[in-house]
Amino acid sequence: MIDAHVHIGKSARLQIDASGEMLVQVADALGISRIFCTDLTALFYDMHEGNRLLYEEMRRFPDRIIGYASLPSARFGREALEELERCRQDYGMRGLKIYSTPEASIAEPAMIPILEKCVDLDFVVLAHTTPLECEYLMAAVPECRFLMAHAGGQPFAKGDWNRAIMAAKRFPNLYLETASSTIDTHFLETCVAELGPEKIIFGTDTPLLDPWVQLAKIRETAIDARARELILGGNIARLIGLAA
Amino acid sequence: MILDVHAYIGKWPYWPLPCGSPADVVGIMDRCGIGGAVVSSTRGLFVNWPDGNRETAEAAAAHAGRLIAFATVGPPELSHALHACEFRFTESAPFRGIRLYPQYHTYHLLYEPFVDQVCEEAEARRWPVQLPLRVLMNWGMPMLDLGWMAALVERHPRVPWILTGLNYFHELRVGLALMRRFADVHLETSCIQGFQAIAKIVAECGSERLLFGSGLPLQNAAAGVSKIEHAAIRDADREAIFGGNARRLLDLRD
Numbered sequence: 385m386i387d388a389h390v391h392i393g394k395s396a397r398l399q400i401d402a403s404g405e406m407l408v409q410v411a412d413a414l415g416i417s418r419i420f421c422t423d424l425t426a427l428f429y430d431m432h433e434g435n436r437l438l439y440e441e442m443r444r445f446p447d448r449i450i451g452y453a454s455l456p457s458a459r460f461g462r463e464a465l466e467e468l469e470r471c472r473q474d475y476g477m478r479g480l481k482i483y484s485t486p487e488a489s490i491a492e493p494a495m496i497p498i499l500e501k502c503v504d505l506d507f508v509v510l511a512h513t514t515p516l517e518c519e520y521l522m523a524a525v526p527e528c529r530f531l532m533a534h535a536g537g538q539p540f541a542k543g544d545w546n547r548a549i550m551a552a553k554r555f556p557n558l559y560l561e562t563a564s565s566t567i568d569t570h571f572l573e574t575c576v577a578e579l580g581p582e583k584i585i586f587g588t589d590t591p592l593l594d595p596w597v598q599l600a601k602i603r604e605t606a607i608d609a610r611a612r613e614l615i616l617g618g619n620i621a622r623l624i625g626l627a628a
Numbered sequence: 629m630i631l632d633v634h635a636y637i638g639k640w641p642y643w644p645l646p647c648g649s650p651a652d653v654v655g656i657m658d659r660c661g662i663g664g665a666v667v668s669s670t671r672g673l674f675v676n677w678p679d680g681n682r683e684t685a686e687a688a689a690a691h692a693g694r695l696i697a698f699a700t701v702g703p704p705e706l707s708h709a710l711h712a713c714e715f716r717f718t719e720s721a722p723f724r725g726i727r728l729y730p731q732y733h734t735y736h737l738l739y740e741p742f743v744d745q746v747c748e749e750a751e752a753r754r755w756p757v758q759l760p761l762r763v764l765m766n767w768g769m770p771m772l773d774l775g776w777m778a779a780l781v782e783r784h785p786r787v788p789w790i791l792t793g794l795n796y797f798h799e800l801r802v803g804l805a806l807m808r809r810f811a812d813v814h815l816e817t818s819c820i821q822g823f824q825a826i827a828k829i830v831a832e833c834g835s836e837r838l839l840f841g842s843g844l845p846l847q848n849a850a851a852g853v854s855k856i857e858h859a860a861i862r863d864a865d866r867e868a869i870f871g872g873n874a875r876r877l878l879d880l881r882d
Contacts, residue, residue: 399797543767546643565765565795565821567848569645591823592796596858597851604850 385416386617386626387595389510389533389563389587392441392449393434395424402591404441408448414595418450420587420620422481422510426454431467439475450624451477452510457488458495465501472505478624484513486540491517499525508623510561510587514541515551522555529557529623531585535575537564545571549578559619563589563598572605572615581611585620629663630853631871631880634760634792634818634841637687637695638670638680642769647845650687654694660849662842663871664694666725666758666878672700673732673763685722696878698758699723702733704742724878725756725790729763731770737780747784754788756877758816761793764846765819778802785810788877792841796822800829807833814877817869818843818852826859826869835865839874 390411394401404421411419421441426434435453442449453471455464471477480502484490490513499521502509510531511518518532534541536548543566552558560575560583575584586602588595602615621627637650647656648670657665667687672680677700688697726746730737737743750757759780761772772793781789789812794803800820806813815833818841820826829838842852856869875881 537767539767541767543769565819566767567821567843567851568764568766569647569845569848571848593821594823594825594855597821597855600851600854601848604848604854 385414385586386418386420386620387411387416387588387590388420388531388585388620389561390419390421390590391424391427391592392421393424393426393437395428397428398424398592400424400591404445404449407590408445410590410595411448414599417617418448418626419590420450420452420479420510422452422454426456427481427483428456431455431460431464435467435471435475435477438477442475442477450479450626451475452479452481453477453507454481455498456483458482458490458492458498459488461494464498468498468501468505468507472507477507479508479510481510482512484511484517484540489517491520495521496524499528499530503528508620512538512540515544515547518551518558519554522551522558526555526557529559530555531559531561533561533587534564534566534589535560535562535571537566537571546574549575552579552583559583559585559623561585561587562601562615563587563593565593567597567601572602573607576607576611581607581614582619584615586616629871630661630840631874632657632662632665632842632844632849633758633790633839633874634816635665635667635844636670636763636846637667637684640670640846641674645845650691650695653845654691656844656849657694660842660844660853662844662849662853664696664880665842665844666696666698666874668698668700668727672702673729677702677733681723688722696880697723698725698727698756700727700729701742701746702729703735703740725758726750727758727760729760729772730776731772737772737776738783743780744784747780747787751784751787756788756790756814758790758792761791761799762819763793764843765793765795765821774799774802778806781806781810781813786812789813790816790839790877792816793819795819796825800825804829804833807837813837814839814873816841817856818847820855824860826856827861830859830861830865835861835868836873838869839877840870
């Protein structure tokens with residue numbers, strides 16, 4: 385199994401202080417082989433400092449931690465593009481994580497060159513964002529492999545996973561990532577029926593959310609074994625060229 | 629036996645949910661190892677609470693020993709006068725508690741006289757009163773104001789409260805603060821999704837007033853069970869949360 389949505393580091397707002405060691409222990413307990421991590425300092429404060437901290441944790445757990453380069457906003461222009469280049473070439477990271485908020489939406493022109501850079505760097509993009517924002521961004525850079533974090537199940541997207549499915553249907557490279565407080569009945573079955581299992585990516589949002597609930601949300605559903613395997617690791621492994 | 633204190637029967641108007649009949653609900657309970665569930669009908673949220681209560685009572689009668697009825701009570705407008713409704717329980721009444729939903733019934737929890745009337749009667753008769761902050765952990769669904777919830781509990785601290793649908797951060801902190809202050813406040817688990825949250829609650833307030841709830845059939849009940857099964861707590865605490873505490877509160881025999 386691969387967990388495509390894990391936070392490392394510190395955040396006052398999310399009340400998190402998580403080391404790589406702690407996160408690997410949690411993954412061990414759940415039987416998760418690799419965790420795709422984003423550093424909270426990079427995501428909400430200072431991209432250079434946070435991405436460097438994540439790189440240090442990646443070096444401590446090279447077989448377990450995969451890195452997302454993180455940016456606190458789409459509005460850092462060339463500095464952000466250079467940071468992404470550094471994260472790919474020097475740190476070996478495999479994706480971008482970015483967080484859209486009502487006060488600083490990523491659905492704006494400044495985000496377009498960042499997505500184009502992600503295509504150049506062979507990055508997947510995990511974005512805490514809304515279906516409407518995804519549609520704007522995917523229309524601009526449709527070749528970008530884009531994971532809608534929480535599949536609409538977050539406050540700014542009003543928890544509307546049905547709307548997230550509609551957006552993912554429109555764009556071949558728009559995927560839904562499953563981590564969320566929301567555990568609505570038939571969420572996963574509906575996603576699979578409407579999109580196919582290839583477009584659903586398992587994540588836990590550890591250590592914000594209880595990973596056992598997130599895993600049960602995938603395991604305790606009426607989908608077939610192949611679909612479950614794809615969702616629990618096969619799909620993200622395919623997207624970044626790893627063995628699941 | 630696992631006893632679930634937050635479940636529903638009925639239809640769901642927001643998206644297709646083909647599992648709301650009483651038989652469907654009992655089927656989900658069987659698959660998840662849930663022996664009994666406290667239910668009310670969603671008809672009581674969306675259509676008319678007296679009709680919803682009748683539906684709830686019929687379901688509990690048809691599935692005696694599996695479904696336990698809670699009455700939904702709303703403002704006494706139109707034909708819903710309180711004196712005409714089952715909410716005035718008798719010893720033979722089918723209901724074991726009350727649920728209030730101001731976010732669906734469009735009233736202010738602190739400025740409707742019937743709410744105080746319900747609370748005074750519940751306190752005198754030891755009826756549990758369930759206050760769902762939300763019906764399910766979906767960010768788009770209507771929520772009760774957390775401040776109203778806290779203020780009502782402070783106004784009527786001796787009602788056997790079941791605070792329901794709280795998730796994490798300040799929501800949980802408010803729930804825990806009320807538990808610490810008032811011995812009759814219980815907390816239900818269906819929407820508590822935070823990392824290691826169950827273990828933290830038990831460490832802070834003990835397990836005696838923590839009640840398992842799933843939110844079925846609106847939520848994935850197996851995920852709710854998994855949360856308690858994997859919590860880093862003692863087995864005795866787990867058993868209490870899974871049913872012992874609720875049986876005591878609802879005065880049920882094993």
